[in-house]
Amino acid sequence: MEVIRIKPKHFPEPVAPFSYGIKVRGGDFLFIPHQTPVDSRGEIVGKGDILRQATQVYENLKAILSEMSATFENVVKITWYLTTRENWKPVVEVRNKYFKDTWPAATFVLLDRLSSKDVLVELNAMAVIQ
Amino acid sequence: MEKPGEMGSERVTNKEIVLPQDTNEASIFGIRVSQAREWLFIAGTVPRGTNNSVVGKKDIRKQMTQVFDNLRGILHEGGFTMNDLIQLNVYLTDESHRPAYFEFSKKIFLNNPVAQTVLVVRGLNNPDVLIEIDGIACIA
Numbered sequence: 201m202e203v204i205r206i207k208p209k210h211f212p213e214p215v216a217p218f219s220y221g222i223k224v225r226g227g228d229f230l231f232i233p234h235q236t237p238v239d240s241r242g243e244i245v246g247k248g249d250i251l252r253q254a255t256q257v258y259e260n261l262k263a264i265l266s267e268m269s270a271t272f273e274n275v276v277k278i279t280w281y282l283t284t285r286e287n288w289k290p291v292v293e294v295r296n297k298y299f300k301d302t303w304p305a306a307t308f309v310l311l312d313r314l315s316s317k318d319v320l321v322e323l324n325a326m327a328v329i330q
Numbered sequence: 331m332e333k334p335g336e337m338g339s340e341r342v343t344n345k346e347i348v349l350p351q352d353t354n355e356a357s358i359f360g361i362r363v364s365q366a367r368e369w370l371f372i373a374g375t376v377p378r379g380t381n382n383s384v385v386g387k388k389d390i391r392k393q394m395t396q397v398f399d400n401l402r403g404i405l406h407e408g409g410f411t412m413n414d415l416i417q418l419n420v421y422l423t424d425e426s427h428r429p430a431y432f433e434f435s436k437k438i439f440l441n442n443p444v445a446q447t448v449l450v451v452r453g454l455n456n457p458d459v460l461i462e463i464d465g466i467a468c469i470a
Binding site: 213221224309 | 367368369370371373374375378380381382400403404405406407408409449451452453454455456457462
Protein backbone atom coordinates (compact mmCIF):
# COMPACT_ATOMS: atom_id res chain seq x y z
CA MET A 201 0.00 0.00 0.00
CA GLU A 202 1.27 3.44 -0.93
CA VAL A 203 -0.26 6.78 0.07
CA ILE A 204 0.92 9.96 -1.67
CA ARG A 205 -0.30 13.38 -0.61
CA ILE A 206 -0.85 15.73 -3.54
CA LYS A 207 -0.16 19.45 -3.61
CA PRO A 208 0.05 21.08 -7.05
CA LYS A 209 3.11 23.32 -7.16
CA HIS A 210 1.19 26.47 -8.02
CA PHE A 211 -1.40 25.95 -5.25
CA PRO A 212 -1.06 27.97 -2.03
CA GLU A 213 -0.65 26.44 1.38
CA PRO A 214 -4.19 25.52 2.53
CA VAL A 215 -6.01 27.86 4.95
CA ALA A 216 -6.05 24.98 7.44
CA PRO A 217 -3.89 21.87 7.23
CA PHE A 218 -5.31 19.34 4.77
CA SER A 219 -4.23 17.55 1.62
CA TYR A 220 -5.59 18.77 -1.72
CA GLY A 221 -5.67 15.18 -2.86
CA ILE A 222 -4.47 11.77 -1.73
CA LYS A 223 -3.32 9.16 -4.19
CA VAL A 224 -3.51 5.55 -3.11
CA ARG A 225 -1.99 2.41 -4.60
CA GLY A 226 -3.16 -0.90 -3.19
CA GLY A 227 -4.78 -1.59 0.17
CA ASP A 228 -8.37 -2.12 1.27
CA PHE A 229 -10.87 0.66 1.82
CA LEU A 230 -12.67 1.41 5.04
CA PHE A 231 -15.82 3.54 4.72
CA ILE A 232 -16.86 5.09 8.02
CA PRO A 233 -20.34 6.59 8.34
CA HIS A 234 -21.25 9.75 10.20
CA GLN A 235 -19.75 9.79 13.65
CA THR A 236 -21.66 11.83 16.20
CA PRO A 237 -20.49 12.96 19.66
CA VAL A 238 -22.06 10.02 21.47
CA ASP A 239 -20.43 7.88 24.14
CA SER A 240 -20.48 4.08 24.34
CA ARG A 241 -23.99 4.24 25.82
CA GLY A 242 -25.19 6.20 22.80
CA GLU A 243 -25.68 9.41 24.76
CA ILE A 244 -24.67 12.80 23.38
CA VAL A 245 -21.78 14.26 25.36
CA GLY A 246 -20.82 17.91 25.86
CA LYS A 247 -24.04 19.65 25.01
CA GLY A 248 -23.11 23.16 23.89
CA ASP A 249 -19.39 22.33 24.16
CA ILE A 250 -17.82 22.08 20.70
CA LEU A 251 -14.36 21.08 21.97
CA ARG A 252 -15.77 18.17 23.95
CA GLN A 253 -18.06 17.07 21.13
CA ALA A 254 -15.29 17.23 18.52
CA THR A 255 -13.02 15.22 20.83
CA GLN A 256 -15.72 12.57 21.28
CA VAL A 257 -16.23 12.34 17.51
CA TYR A 258 -12.50 11.83 17.00
CA GLU A 259 -12.33 9.30 19.83
CA ASN A 260 -15.14 7.34 18.16
CA LEU A 261 -13.29 7.47 14.86
CA LYS A 262 -10.10 6.34 16.63
CA ALA A 263 -11.95 3.36 18.13
CA ILE A 264 -13.22 2.28 14.71
CA LEU A 265 -9.76 2.64 13.17
CA SER A 266 -8.18 0.73 16.06
CA GLU A 267 -10.60 -2.13 15.49
CA MET A 268 -9.06 -2.45 12.02
CA SER A 269 -5.50 -2.02 13.39
CA ALA A 270 -5.43 1.37 11.70
CA THR A 271 -4.57 4.89 12.86
CA PHE A 272 -5.30 8.41 11.68
CA GLU A 273 -2.42 7.99 9.21
CA ASN A 274 -4.69 5.62 7.29
CA VAL A 275 -7.46 8.18 6.87
CA VAL A 276 -7.50 9.63 3.36
CA LYS A 277 -10.72 11.66 3.37
CA ILE A 278 -12.92 13.29 5.97
CA THR A 279 -16.06 15.35 5.59
CA TRP A 280 -17.19 17.28 8.61
CA TYR A 281 -20.50 18.91 9.20
CA LEU A 282 -21.08 21.84 11.53
CA THR A 283 -24.07 23.97 12.41
CA THR A 284 -22.17 27.24 12.85
CA ARG A 285 -19.07 28.68 11.23
CA GLU A 286 -17.75 29.82 14.63
CA ASN A 287 -17.10 26.17 15.50
CA TRP A 288 -14.72 25.68 12.60
CA LYS A 289 -11.59 26.84 14.47
CA PRO A 290 -12.15 24.71 17.59
CA VAL A 291 -12.82 21.65 15.42
CA VAL A 292 -9.59 22.27 13.47
CA GLU A 293 -7.81 22.59 16.82
CA VAL A 294 -9.09 19.18 17.93
CA ARG A 295 -8.43 17.62 14.53
CA ASN A 296 -4.81 18.77 14.65
CA LYS A 297 -4.24 16.79 17.85
CA TYR A 298 -5.22 13.58 16.10
CA PHE A 299 -3.77 13.92 12.63
CA LYS A 300 -0.32 15.40 13.26
CA ASP A 301 1.38 15.69 9.84
CA THR A 302 -0.62 13.14 7.85
CA TRP A 303 -3.40 15.42 6.69
CA PRO A 304 -6.38 13.87 4.96
CA ALA A 305 -8.29 15.42 2.07
CA ALA A 306 -11.07 17.31 3.83
CA THR A 307 -14.42 18.92 3.14
CA PHE A 308 -16.25 21.24 5.51
CA VAL A 309 -20.00 21.76 5.21
CA LEU A 310 -22.31 23.99 7.20
CA LEU A 311 -25.85 22.65 7.73
CA ASP A 312 -28.93 23.94 9.54
CA ARG A 313 -29.18 20.87 11.71
CA LEU A 314 -27.40 17.58 12.28
CA SER A 315 -28.77 14.28 13.63
CA SER A 316 -30.02 15.97 16.80
CA LYS A 317 -30.44 19.59 17.86
CA ASP A 318 -27.76 18.96 20.52
CA VAL A 319 -25.19 17.71 18.02
CA LEU A 320 -22.76 20.43 16.92
CA VAL A 321 -20.40 18.33 14.80
CA GLU A 322 -20.49 15.15 12.75
CA LEU A 323 -17.81 13.54 10.67
CA ASN A 324 -17.55 10.78 8.10
CA ALA A 325 -14.34 9.29 6.78
CA MET A 326 -12.61 6.98 4.35
CA ALA A 327 -9.43 5.12 5.22
CA VAL A 328 -7.04 2.84 3.40
CA ILE A 329 -5.72 -0.14 5.31
CA GLN A 330 -3.37 -3.02 4.57
CA MET B 331 -32.35 12.28 -24.56
CA GLU B 332 -28.80 11.08 -24.94
CA LYS B 333 -27.88 8.45 -22.43
CA PRO B 334 -24.54 8.73 -20.68
CA GLY B 335 -23.35 5.25 -21.57
CA GLU B 336 -23.54 5.93 -25.29
CA MET B 337 -20.04 7.26 -25.55
CA GLY B 338 -18.14 4.40 -27.18
CA SER B 339 -14.44 5.09 -27.47
CA GLU B 340 -14.46 7.77 -24.74
CA ARG B 341 -14.87 5.13 -22.07
CA VAL B 342 -11.81 4.62 -19.90
CA THR B 343 -10.76 1.04 -19.56
CA ASN B 344 -11.71 0.33 -15.96
CA LYS B 345 -14.81 2.50 -15.78
CA GLU B 346 -18.01 0.97 -17.04
CA ILE B 347 -21.33 2.81 -17.18
CA VAL B 348 -24.14 0.62 -15.88
CA LEU B 349 -27.52 1.42 -17.45
CA PRO B 350 -30.86 -0.15 -16.55
CA GLN B 351 -32.55 -1.55 -19.65
CA ASP B 352 -35.94 0.07 -19.33
CA THR B 353 -35.19 3.76 -18.97
CA ASN B 354 -34.12 6.64 -21.12
CA GLU B 355 -33.59 8.99 -18.20
CA ALA B 356 -30.03 10.28 -18.42
CA SER B 357 -29.54 10.46 -14.65
CA ILE B 358 -30.33 6.79 -14.05
CA PHE B 359 -26.99 5.06 -14.31
CA GLY B 360 -24.22 3.67 -12.20
CA ILE B 361 -20.47 3.41 -12.60
CA ARG B 362 -18.62 0.17 -12.13
CA VAL B 363 -14.91 0.28 -11.54
CA SER B 364 -12.80 -2.82 -11.81
CA GLN B 365 -9.11 -3.51 -11.33
CA ALA B 366 -8.27 0.06 -10.37
CA ARG B 367 -4.53 0.47 -9.83
CA GLU B 368 -4.57 3.94 -8.33
CA TRP B 369 -7.18 6.01 -6.56
CA LEU B 370 -7.29 9.74 -5.93
CA PHE B 371 -9.33 11.18 -3.07
CA ILE B 372 -9.91 14.86 -3.74
CA ALA B 373 -10.49 17.34 -0.93
CA GLY B 374 -13.31 19.83 -0.95
CA THR B 375 -12.12 22.08 -3.75
CA VAL B 376 -13.13 25.72 -3.57
CA PRO B 377 -12.72 28.66 -5.97
CA ARG B 378 -9.52 29.96 -4.43
CA GLY B 379 -6.80 31.35 -6.68
CA THR B 380 -3.06 30.96 -6.33
CA ASN B 381 -2.94 33.64 -3.59
CA ASN B 382 -5.64 31.75 -1.61
CA SER B 383 -8.25 34.48 -2.10
CA VAL B 384 -11.74 33.58 -3.30
CA VAL B 385 -12.12 34.20 -7.04
CA GLY B 386 -15.36 35.68 -8.46
CA LYS B 387 -17.18 36.81 -5.35
CA LYS B 388 -20.96 36.56 -5.93
CA ASP B 389 -20.27 35.19 -9.43
CA ILE B 390 -21.19 31.50 -9.62
CA ARG B 391 -19.91 31.13 -13.19
CA LYS B 392 -16.45 32.43 -12.34
CA GLN B 393 -16.40 30.29 -9.22
CA MET B 394 -17.43 27.13 -11.12
CA THR B 395 -14.69 27.80 -13.68
CA GLN B 396 -12.10 28.26 -10.92
CA VAL B 397 -13.22 25.14 -9.03
CA PHE B 398 -12.89 23.00 -12.14
CA ASP B 399 -9.50 24.55 -12.95
CA ASN B 400 -8.41 23.62 -9.42
CA LEU B 401 -9.82 20.10 -9.78
CA ARG B 402 -7.86 19.69 -13.03
CA GLY B 403 -4.74 20.93 -11.22
CA ILE B 404 -5.10 18.35 -8.45
CA LEU B 405 -5.91 15.54 -10.90
CA HIS B 406 -2.95 16.50 -13.09
CA GLU B 407 -0.54 16.60 -10.16
CA GLY B 408 -1.59 13.07 -9.26
CA GLY B 409 -1.29 11.79 -12.83
CA PHE B 410 -5.04 11.69 -13.46
CA THR B 411 -7.38 13.44 -15.89
CA MET B 412 -11.01 14.55 -15.79
CA ASN B 413 -11.89 11.30 -17.58
CA ASP B 414 -10.74 9.40 -14.50
CA LEU B 415 -13.32 10.98 -12.19
CA ILE B 416 -15.94 8.53 -10.97
CA GLN B 417 -17.77 10.35 -8.20
CA LEU B 418 -18.31 13.96 -7.14
CA ASN B 419 -20.10 15.65 -4.27
CA VAL B 420 -21.09 19.17 -5.24
CA TYR B 421 -22.04 21.63 -2.51
CA LEU B 422 -23.85 24.83 -3.45
CA THR B 423 -24.91 27.56 -1.04
CA ASP B 424 -27.80 28.86 -3.15
CA GLU B 425 -30.61 26.78 -4.65
CA SER B 426 -30.86 29.24 -7.55
CA HIS B 427 -27.34 28.23 -8.69
CA ARG B 428 -28.39 24.65 -9.33
CA PRO B 429 -29.48 25.18 -13.01
CA ALA B 430 -26.25 27.05 -13.76
CA TYR B 431 -24.22 24.20 -12.30
CA PHE B 432 -26.05 21.54 -14.28
CA GLU B 433 -25.66 23.54 -17.49
CA PHE B 434 -21.95 24.06 -16.80
CA SER B 435 -21.19 20.48 -15.74
CA LYS B 436 -23.24 18.90 -18.53
CA LYS B 437 -20.74 20.19 -21.08
CA ILE B 438 -17.82 18.84 -19.09
CA PHE B 439 -19.27 15.40 -18.42
CA LEU B 440 -21.32 14.84 -21.59
CA ASN B 441 -19.05 12.06 -22.80
CA ASN B 442 -17.67 11.15 -19.43
CA PRO B 443 -20.43 10.46 -16.91
CA VAL B 444 -19.63 10.91 -13.25
CA ALA B 445 -21.76 9.82 -10.31
CA GLN B 446 -22.63 13.23 -8.89
CA THR B 447 -24.58 14.30 -5.84
CA VAL B 448 -25.50 17.98 -5.78
CA LEU B 449 -26.51 19.41 -2.41
CA VAL B 450 -27.53 22.86 -1.31
CA VAL B 451 -26.04 23.63 2.10
CA ARG B 452 -26.16 26.61 4.44
CA GLY B 453 -22.53 27.53 4.07
CA LEU B 454 -19.00 26.49 3.15
CA ASN B 455 -15.59 27.28 4.59
CA ASN B 456 -15.76 30.97 3.71
CA PRO B 457 -18.90 33.12 3.33
CA ASP B 458 -17.76 34.16 -0.17
CA VAL B 459 -17.49 30.56 -1.38
CA LEU B 460 -20.59 29.59 -3.39
CA ILE B 461 -19.47 26.15 -4.53
CA GLU B 462 -17.23 23.36 -3.25
CA ILE B 463 -16.61 19.98 -4.90
CA ASP B 464 -14.91 16.85 -3.62
CA GLY B 465 -14.67 13.46 -5.24
CA ILE B 466 -12.87 10.30 -6.23
CA ALA B 467 -10.94 9.37 -9.35
CA CYS B 468 -9.22 6.15 -10.31
CA ILE B 469 -7.11 4.68 -13.07
CA ALA B 470 -6.48 1.11 -14.20
